[in-house]
Amino acid sequence: MKETFDIATHSPEQTFELGRRIGAFLRGGETLSLIGDLGAGKTLFTQGLAKGLGAAGEVVSPTFLIHRIYQGRLRLHHFDFYRLAGESDLESIGFYDFQAEDPPAVIAIEWGDRFPRALDEPILQIEFHTGASETDRRIAVRAKGVPMDEWRTLVDKAGAP
Amino acid sequence: MNGLTLGIETSCDETACAVVTRESEALSNAIASQVELHASYGGVVPELASRAHLANMIPIYEAALRDAGVAIGDISAIAVTRGPGLVGSLLVGLETAKSLGYVHHLPVRGIHHVAAHVYSPFVHGRAAGGEGFLPAGFDFPYLALAVSGGHTSLIVAEAPDRLRTIGRTVDDAAGEAYDKVARLLGLGYPGGPLIDRLAAEGDSTRYAFTRARLKTGGFNFSFSGLKTAIARLVEREGSIVFAPERPERADLAASFQAAVIDSLLTNCERALESTGFSRLAVVGGVACNRGLRCAAAERLRGVSLVFPPPLLCTDNAAMVAALGAALGERAGRVELSTNVDTNLSLEQGTESGAMQRA
Numbered sequence: 001m002k003e004t005f006d007i008a009t010h011s012p013e014q015t016f017e018l019g020r021r022i023g024a025f026l027r028g029g030e031t032l033s034l035i036g037d038l039g040a041g042k043t044l045f046t047q048g049l050a051k052g053l054g055a056a057g058e059v060v061s062p063t064f065l066i067h068r069i070y071q072g073r074l075r076l077h078h079f080d081f082y083r084l085a086g087e088s089d090l091e092s093i094g095f096y097d098f099q100a101e102d103p104p105a106v107i108a109i110e111w112g113d114r115f116p117r118a119l120d121e122p123i124l125q126i127e128f129h130t131g132a133s134e135t136d137r138r139i140a141v142r143a144k145g146v147p148m149d150e151w152r153t154l155v156d157k158a159g160a161p
Numbered sequence: 162m163n164g165l166t167l168g169i170e171t172s173c174d175e176t177a178c179a180v181v182t183r184e185s186e187a188l189s190n191a192i193a194s195q196v197e198l199h200a201s202y203g204g205v206v207p208e209l210a211s212r213a214h215l216a217n218m219i220p221i222y223e224a225a226l227r228d229a230g231v232a233i234g235d236i237s238a239i240a241v242t243r244g245p246g247l248v249g250s251l252l253v254g255l256e257t258a259k260s261l262g263y264v265h266h267l268p269v270r271g272i273h274h275v276a277a278h279v280y281s282p283f284v285h286g287r288a289a290g291g292e293g294f295l296p297a298g299f300d301f302p303y304l305a306l307a308v309s310g311g312h313t314s315l316i317v318a319e320a321p322d323r324l325r326t327i328g329r330t331v332d333d334a335a336g337e338a339y340d341k342v343a344r345l346l347g348l349g350y351p352g353g354p355l356i357d358r359l360a361a362e363g364d365s366t367r368y369a370f371t372r373a374r375l376k377t378g379g380f381n382f383s384f385s386g387l388k389t390a391i392a393r394l395v396e397r398e399g400s401i402v403f404a405p406e407r408p409e410r411a412d413l414a415a416s417f418q419a420a421v422i423d424s425l426l427t428n429c430e431r432a433l434e435s436t437g438f439s440r441l442a443v444v445g446g447v448a449c450n451r452g453l454r455c456a457a458a459e460r461l462r463g464v465s466l467v468f469p470p471p472l473l474c475t476d477n478a479a480m481v482a483a484l485g486a487a488l489g490e491r492a493g494r495v496e497l498s499t500n501v502d503t504n505l506s507l508e509q510g511t512e513s514g515a516m517q518r519a
Contacts (some may be wrong), residue, residue, distance in 0.1 A: 024355030038341050043332055061333045061385070063341075064311035065247065065503060066207055083204040092208045092249055108450075134393050 001134030023052020029104030033112025120147025168482025171254030172246025240485020244505030292474025303451030329381025363415030
């Protein structure tokens with residue numbers, strides 16, 4: 001069993017579509033740790049995710065407010081950890097409360113690799129790498145807390161765009 | 162003196178207090194900026210911001226009264242920013258306002274941060290940071306472009322409490338795009354003034370960036386694609402190409418700035434045409450941008466155009482107090498149980514009485 005698997009997308013629309021398809025099969029309680037440089041597609045992916053969760057309204061960059069909430073079939077918490085000074089900041093932004101929310105919500109975190117110990121499993125770590133062309137992305141998916149096979153099946157079921 | 166309003170603003174990284182008359186004259190406008198505190202992080206750090214607000218709040222409150230030459234007994238009402246903003250930051254201002262209101266038996270009014278920016282052109286007086294910037298006859302209704310690190314919206318302003326958003330960013334705010342591009346170029350924080358300065362020396366035609374044309378129609382903005390294009394360009398060419406003293410660095414800043422300004426002004430032109438308005442106010446931190454001011458004056462001839470002085474563009478409490486004074490009883494009343502609302506919507510936040518229900 002492979003630890004990670006890669007998905008290639010070739011346009012912003014495909015990155016959005018990948019998010020939408022993953023959003024469609026989430027059950028609540030999952031944490032999506034989104035990793036990648038500026039402009040790699042983290043927010044775009046989350047816009048798709050929100051769409052897949054059936055959330056109304058536009059998903060905009062969480063950078064300024066650090067945290068935004070969207071309501072769909074499940075609730076979506078969209079965080080940006082870039083500007084947090086340390087792990088103690090997570091307390092003050094209410095991260096742990098949202099992580100323990102009932103019914104369980106979906107948590108998507110941009111720069112989620114900044115405080116990896118703070119994230120509850122199951123975690124779907126999604127790393128965005130830029131590709132050869134301006135719009136190509138290699139997206140590496142890694143699962144923690146659930147067997148990779150299960151995620152793999154789910155992502156496969158969602159179908160790579 | 163009668164009818165003075167004390168304004169309190171702590172939605173982001175400025176701790177601000179001001180005393181304003183019923184006629185929007187600012188008698189004081191005290192601000193403690195935290196820019197240096199956050200500079201090394203490339204943006205506002207929430208926990209550091211709340212702690213700094215706590216430390217600055219009372220000294221700034223005292224400075225606002227002292228600068229205005231009044232005592233708390235001269236104040237008739239308090240106006241405070243209730244949202245949107247960072248939760249820990251907003252809380253410091255709101256709780257201070259509630260405590261002062263309770264102790265001194267003053268009504269407390271909750272103000273929407275962006276609504277206050279939209280109203281900022283009407284603030285005047287010695288503490289406003291400039292005089293004579295309001296064109297003769299400038300009044301409601303007008304179109305407002307609110308641009309800052311957290312907001313990029315086109316707003317139809319029919320009256321101080323009748324505001325309607327007709328366009329907004331679908332991804333990054335304009336000021337946020339400046340901060341992120343500044344980060345890519347290793348310029349520092351905040352990105353706006355640094356890029357503005359660098360852009361003045363550069364050739365804005367060197368790099369061609371496509372302007373986002375949104376399929377959704379309306380007057381929405383998008384700056385994420387532009388940010389991505391610049392990230393890819395720097396990656397492809399190598400950051401050494403854009404090192405300090407290289408002309409490419411200034412050219413890239415100028416090309417980026419031209420693209421942002423073009424997007425902003427194109428939407429303004431379209432919205433002015435569609436609404437039939439002939440008055441435009443550009444408000445919020447990005448309204449300090451010199452490139453934007455020059456380009457707007459050039460492109461929007463025949464439009465009654467107002468850019469408030471920089472002191473009123475960046476976050477301040479004079480605009481909050483002025484809007485509170487203008488709305489009077491129509492502003493939402495803050496009770497001891499009222500909470501901050503980090504996602505407060507403009508329509509909800511300015512609709513009369515909305516805050517009691519919230």
